[in-house]
Amino acid sequence: MPDLSNSNALALLVTRNFPPLLGGMEKVNQHLLGALQPVWRTALCGPAGCAQYAPPQTDVQQSRVKPLPLFLATTLWRATRFAWRRKPEWVIAGSGLTAPIVWLAARCAGGRAAVYLHGLDIIAPSRLYQWLWLPFIRRCDLAIVNSANTAKLARSRGVPFANTHVLHPGTDLPTLDAEAARDFRQRNSFGERPLLLSVGRLTQRKGLAEFVAKSLPSIASHRSDVLLMVIGDEASDALHTRTGSERERILAAAQIHGVEQNLCFLGRCDDASLSAAYQAANIHVFPVLELPGDVEGFGMVALESAAHGLPTMAFAVGGVPDAVLDGYTGILIEPGNYVALADAVTRQLTLARENDIVAACRDFAAHKAWPVFAERLRSLLDSHRA
Structure with a gap:
């Protein structure tokens, strides 16, 4: 179990992929943020409307989703300013898209940077993305990937083997009716x-x-x-x-x-x-x-x-x-x-x-339910603490 003694530690999630947007990545990031709270106080820099989907007592900064350059610029400003003032222990990118922002924010805070990679955010067919984004993904202290195939893709792009860990998304286990x-x-x-x-x-x-x-x-x-x-x-x-x-x-x-x-x-x-x-x-x-x-x-x-x-x-x-x-x-x-x-x-x-x-x-x-996901996430972050 992660060490719960540092109850004042703060973790900041920075992502475009969060409800009210729809999709698997959005669901994963919502559960990721909730999984942090037993150990860390939480903060979120996300898309407009995300506050109502964040866990209670989460400090939320919201930015317009479109156009994408505006979202990135606004989120960069808000995340780095927040990190400078509040000094989160972990700054986590919900996908590779926000990895540069997270790396810079973590450096402002003197904290550590993590990124959750989903696959496409590694091989996105953009020369600008490959030239600018991938170096920041490689520099993150921890790269969490959603499958063995994503781990393979990450390593093929130079993400350090020792920093790469597979964490499958979870699921609810409903009562059948x-x-x-x-x-x-x-x-x-x-x-x-x-x-x-x-x-x-x-x-x-x-x-x-x-x-x-x-x-x-x-x-x-x-x-x-x-x-x-x-x-x-x-x-x-x-x-x-x-x-x-x-x-x-x-x-x-x-x-x-x-x-x-x-x-x-x-x-x-x-x-x-x-x-x-x-x-x-x-x-x-x-x-x-x-x-x-x-x-x-x-x-x-x-x-x-x-x-x-x-x-x-x-x-x-x-x-x-x-x-x-x-x-x-x-x-x-x-x-x-x-x-x-x-x-x-x-x-x-x-x-x-x-x-x-x-x-x-x-x-x-x-064996892949959300509580299993949450425990594994906390264990990964705890084991990579400075």
């Missing part, structure tokens, strides 16, 4: 149709358009009533998105390949509806793409799926193998092999959601 699952199906008029579930912001990297074009027709040829439920909105706040609507690309792929009747967009759901969807579904599909200059750092939705007892069929891309225990909580497929993915989904649909599968999924998730 069969009645909620039945109500979800009834409310959406799904009946007993076999349900495939995709969860997450609609981005090219998630690979849904390709899955709909290359796998869903084969699955539907075996189960004509199969339905792919897509939960999530367009990624309007993401830094790396292509122009146009990803939803329209997915829908166009379904129309071209004659599976429009096998596709349903549910948009963004509240937590209760999302939990019910996980429990109502037969399979979670995660057909992530390998894209130049982009990477799936971990795959939190696969872990959340396991927490609900739902297996995941996924391509073994990026950090996804850290989130899916192959053969137990799902099946990992060679990236880009849509025939094998369709076959795996089709075979899984012939199986009932057996208790042993549910138990294996939930046991895996329990």
